[in-house]
Amino acid sequence: MARLTREQSQARTKEKLLASAYEVMARYGYAGASIERIAEEAGYSKGAFYSNFANKEDIFLQLLAGNAGGDVVQLTELLGKCDDPMDLIDVLATWANNRGDDRKWGMLAIELLRMAQHDHTLGDRHIKLFRDQWEGVGKILIDKLDLVMQPPASPFYIGGIVLELTYGGISSFLKDGAPGDMVRVVLRDMYRSSRATTPGVPAKA
Structure with missing residues (x-):
């Protein structure tokens, strides 16, 4: 076997x-996860950790x-195959349910942002991360x-609404399928409202 x-x-x-x-963070939360445990469970030393990352944040x-x-x-790949608006919304709803099943992402992100705000370290890197994601998804849907x-x-805003319903808020703790529903x-109402404001373009039922 060739050496790496x-x-x-x-x-x-x-x-x-x-x-x-x-x-480790999913198990212990962001605050409870230590660099030592992260490195140890990966099979490396703290030195290996610091060779790749500045800190836990x-x-x-x-x-x-x-x-x-x-x-x-x-989503670009999934929705790119959809031509019918209602089919596209159904595909997105199924995706939201699948992603929403992994509730750890939303809770960890909220914990990190709260700690950064409390420690006065909340900065452009934190905000840009979510802004790029929200805008990217929103542009796909609008198009x-x-x-x-x-x-x-x-x-x-459009991307933020969809992703907040997928990852965050009380929908994560409701019945199965709640995020997708x-x-x-929301998207069906957006679509119909948009068609209603565009003369000569009927909304699909």
Whole structure:
């Protein structure tokens, strides 16, 4: 078996540390997760951790960035295959239910942001992470559903509504399928309202 290059070995180490961080933080919460435990469960030393990440906040922000960017890529692929608006909304609702089943992301993100705000370290890196994700998803939906938005509606708000229903809030603790049902209701109403404000374009039932 060919030996890994230095770059390949470092990439594998980083990948294993990220996977360990997610599991440890999901188990103990952001505050309860320690760098020592993250490194140990990945099979590395603290030195290996600090060779790849500045601190615990850095590794978690990279985890969130990977998850957020993955959502945009995944939805671009999933929704790109849909031409019928109602089919698209149903596909998105199913996606929201599948993603909403993993409630750890939403709770961990809220915990991190609350701690950053409390410690006065909340900055552009935190906000940009969610802004890029929300705007990316919102642009996909506005384009695919051909929505005509009235201020203050924007890609940022549209994507934020869908992702908040998917990952956060009380919907995560309701019956199975609640996030998708809420997404379906909101987007169908948005679509019909948009069609009603566009002369000559009927809304699909």
